[in-house]
Amino acid sequence: MSAVIAKGVGKTFGTKSGDVVALTDVELTVEPGEFVSLIGPSGCGKSTLLRLIADLDSATTGELEVFGKAARQARIDQDYGIAFQQAGLLPWRTVAGNIALPLELHGVSKKARADRVAELAALVGLDDFVDRYPDQLSGGMQQRVAIARALAEQPRLLLMDEPFGALDEMTREYLQGELARIAAETGAAVVFVTHSIPEAVFLSDRVVVMSPRPGRITDILTTGLGDARTEALRESPEYFERVTAVREALHGAPVERANER
Amino acid sequence: MTAVAADRAASADRAESRSRAARVVAPIVVGAIILALWFLVVDVLHAAPRALPSPVAIVGQLAEHYDIILEDMGITATNALVGLAVGAVVAIVLAALAATFRPMDGMLAPLVAAIAVVPIVAITPILNTMFGASSQFGRQYVAAIAAFVPVFVNVLRGLRQTRPVHRDLLRASGASGLQTFRVLTLPTALPYLLTGLRIASSIAVIAALVAEYFGGPADGIGTAIASYAKSGHAALAFAYVAGGIAIGLVLFLVMSLLERLVTRGRPV
Amino acid sequence: MSRSRAAIAWGALGVLAVLVAWELYKFLGPADGLIVGAVAGETGSGVMILPRTNDRAMPHIWDMVARLFQSASGGDTPPLIVPVVTAALTTLGIAAVGWLIGVAVGALLGLVMQRWRLAEWGLLPWIVVSQTVPLIAFAPLIASIGSQVDRAGTVPWPQWLSVAVIASYLAFFPVAVGVLRGLESPDRIHLDLMRTYAAGYWPTLFRLRLPAAVPHLLPALRLAAANAVVGAVVAEVSIGMRGGIGRMLIQLAGQGSSDPAAPWGPTFGSIALGLVAAGSVALVGLGLRNYRRGEAAV
Numbered sequence: 092m093s094a095v096i097a098k099g100v101g102k103t104f105g106t107k108s109g110d111v112v113a114l115t116d117v118e119l120t121v122e123p124g125e126f127v128s129l130i131g132p133s134g135c136g137k138s139t140l141l142r143l144i145a146d147l148d149s150a151t152t153g154e155l156e157v158f159g160k161a162a163r164q165a166r167i168d169q170d171y172g173i174a175f176q177q178a179g180l181l182p183w184r185t186v187a188g189n190i191a192l193p194l195e196l197h198g199v200s201k202k203a204r205a206d207r208v209a210e211l212a213a214l215v216g217l218d219d220f221v222d223r224y225p226d227q228l229s230g231g232m233q234q235r236v237a238i239a240r241a242l243a244e245q246p247r248l249l250l251m252d253e254p255f256g257a258l259d260e261m262t263r264e265y266l267q268g269e270l271a272r273i274a275a276e277t278g279a280a281v282v283f284v285t286h287s288i289p290e291a292v293f294l295s296d297r298v299v300v301m302s303p304r305p306g307r308i309t310d311i312l313t314t315g316l317g318d319a320r321t322e323a324l325r326e327s328p329e330y331f332e333r334v335t336a337v338r339e340a341l342h343g344a345p346v347e348r349a350n351e352r
Numbered sequence: 353m354t355a356v357a358a359d360r361a362a363s364a365d366r367a368e369s370r371s372r373a374a375r376v377v378a379p380i381v382v383g384a385i386i387l388a389l390w391f392l393v394v395d396v397l398h399a400a401p402r403a404l405p406s407p408v409a410i411v412g413q414l415a416e417h418y419d420i421i422l423e424d425m426g427i428t429a430t431n432a433l434v435g436l437a438v439g440a441v442v443a444i445v446l447a448a449l450a451a452t453f454r455p456m457d458g459m460l461a462p463l464v465a466a467i468a469v470v471p472i473v474a475i476t477p478i479l480n481t482m483f484g485a486s487s488q489f490g491r492q493y494v495a496a497i498a499a500f501v502p503v504f505v506n507v508l509r510g511l512r513q514t515r516p517v518h519r520d521l522l523r524a525s526g527a528s529g530l531q532t533f534r535v536l537t538l539p540t541a542l543p544y545l546l547t548g549l550r551i552a553s554s555i556a557v558i559a560a561l562v563a564e565y566f567g568g569p570a571d572g573i574g575t576a577i578a579s580y581a582k583s584g585h586a587a588l589a590f591a592y593v594a595g596g597i598a599i600g601l602v603l604f605l606v607m608s609l610l611e612r613l614v615t616r617g618r619p620v
Numbered sequence: 621m622s623r624s625r626a627a628i629a630w631g632a633l634g635v636l637a638v639l640v641a642w643e644l645y646k647f648l649g650p651a652d653g654l655i656v657g658a659v660a661g662e663t664g665s666g667v668m669i670l671p672r673t674n675d676r677a678m679p680h681i682w683d684m685v686a687r688l689f690q691s692a693s694g695g696d697t698p699p700l701i702v703p704v705v706t707a708a709l710t711t712l713g714i715a716a717v718g719w720l721i722g723v724a725v726g727a728l729l730g731l732v733m734q735r736w737r738l739a740e741w742g743l744l745p746w747i748v749v750s751q752t753v754p755l756i757a758f759a760p761l762i763a764s765i766g767s768q769v770d771r772a773g774t775v776p777w778p779q780w781l782s783v784a785v786i787a788s789y790l791a792f793f794p795v796a797v798g799v800l801r802g803l804e805s806p807d808r809i810h811l812d813l814m815r816t817y818a819a820g821y822w823p824t825l826f827r828l829r830l831p832a833a834v835p836h837l838l839p840a841l842r843l844a845a846a847n848a849v850v851g852a853v854v855a856e857v858s859i860g861m862r863g864g865i866g867r868m869l870i871q872l873a874g875q876g877s878s879d880p881a882a883p884w885g886p887t888f889g890s891i892a893l894g895l896v897a898a899g900s901v902a903l904v905g906l907g908l909r910n911y912r913r914g915e916a917a918v
Contacts, residue, residue, distance in 0.1 A: 173813070175809050379746060458627060460634060462630075462635070469845070469897065469898035470891045471894055473854060483653065489669070558752070567870070577757060589757070596752075600753075
């Protein structure tokens, strides 16, 4: 069963100055365990599409299935984990408390929670920081906590909205490597929104290229870079080739209005 | 635009105008319910104690005695306004000093924090002794101290609200201190001043009115409420209460309007 | 640490400056005060803008302090400070009850207004207007309801309870507004997150909205405490309850002409009362420090 199936999905927002078509005619299937990036200029609807899959907004037209269910049901059944551009940690909870939040909300016992938190903290390399508060962590560490929190309930689908967008380049590349490893270890499908071409190529099995006005999918490229997403990959000719291919696919789309929104 | 989209836009418009209507209608409905309950308890069921007069009787007393009520309203309103004006001016001056000189801030901060939590009306009897029992100044002084706190706090906050990037920009442009004040500090602080004044206006009225309870000349809204309530003229006492509310409300609305005008068109 | 010591030093200097200003004005100011617009030969005309400086109008600070330790009303009555402290504690207790009632009512209103938009629209304007109603308007009403209930005999309603109820009228307002603003304060991202967890109203309230409201709640509770003290003092005076600091203020002010330093006793008492009330709430804030952390900017 596919992780996500979108058929003719569209989203229109009603504003004071009339309707804005944020997304139109989206056809997309994400297979289990697959890493799919959504890339495109501002206003192309990539974040909107992610929010539709998460059932944070509902589609105006079309059908959206997550693991064979309506998006709403999938949310209620907790079939996905999510991370945003801001870490969105609760400032009054420790790292452990933040990771445990979804478990706590869903009635997982205290003992099981503690075990899972220890496991996840190790997975994202924060074993020594579980008792710290978010304001005592760097931005990169906060984002790692957010990823651990998204993974808390072993979701088969991970939704990520530019999770590394606010980080510096070094931290970013390091976390990309970590995410690739974590995604492989957990076997979860990932839908990953980004505006960085190298990031999309490095992480993804497929890169979905989108374009604004109205927001739509213009191209879907398969990277075919295999399972080894290591630092060596960043210097391989295949990688550069794919980066160029994605860049050309993006520039084929009208990007001159990218900075208007 | 597709037919579906147009339909959705129209329904969004409808929803918006509906909620705008609800915003106006809801408080009116609540007010009407309160009034109806009041009327029911007092005039229909006769279940209220004598201290709670009927709304009809209050309106009657208002119509009958509006001249003396207006006269006392004038006295209390003047006290409140004098207090508000004096308190605000002192607050602005001291806030400016505190924003400029650190030691001044250190000395004022604990004093203001203390004044903010101390029952100011308690000093009325002493002020009456200092200025003489026939003087309104004790009451005006109390209103001034009460109004001082919110104005001081807000103006000081406003004066500290200028953003580093703007300060850097003006410094880089070689602006003088006065120019910086005119183009940056003043416009930034002005909305805060008006917020402070709006809060202070209600407080000044209440303070001036309550101060009348602690002695001084035998005039003003508060004195009248006390004496009529004590002598069993509950309806007349409540007519005076309505007068007191009117002063507070008018002042509050004027200040809110002023605030709206100044902050119009800028994001806060 | 040395920084907070410096803050205390500056604060003490500020208080000292006020005391010095008092004595300096008393020393230099005109004995009969500064009157502007007086008509010659007409007593009582004009406006006195600076107070009289004689010992009756402005006693020396050391006289005020010394008076606290002299017998309250002659003979072998205990020093003034004893009845002042007793009265202040009485009022503090009543204000505390008023504060509790006000906090309960205010919190309930805040919760309801946050839950239902329509309730906010309907109630908030009236809650704002309610604070322009002089609370003394209710004093006789509450007192008479209280005595009726008390006389009915099923539930005792002592006079102090009326004072507490009147005090709660001032205390509920900041709490209602603070709870509403506080519960509305969580970031969009946190609300989205709770939605992705399929968390309903109550889990969202307890895990997100209430903790996030703490920074709004603490100042509201402190303001409510200060308001409850004002309300209690004023209510005591207006319904004529004995034993509290409000009554004592009026009483000793009456003796002011023969014993000018005496009214300062209860005045200091009520100042201390306000400080103690607000300070106790500030102590609550210390226990909630973790809820006042801001997330570091990413």
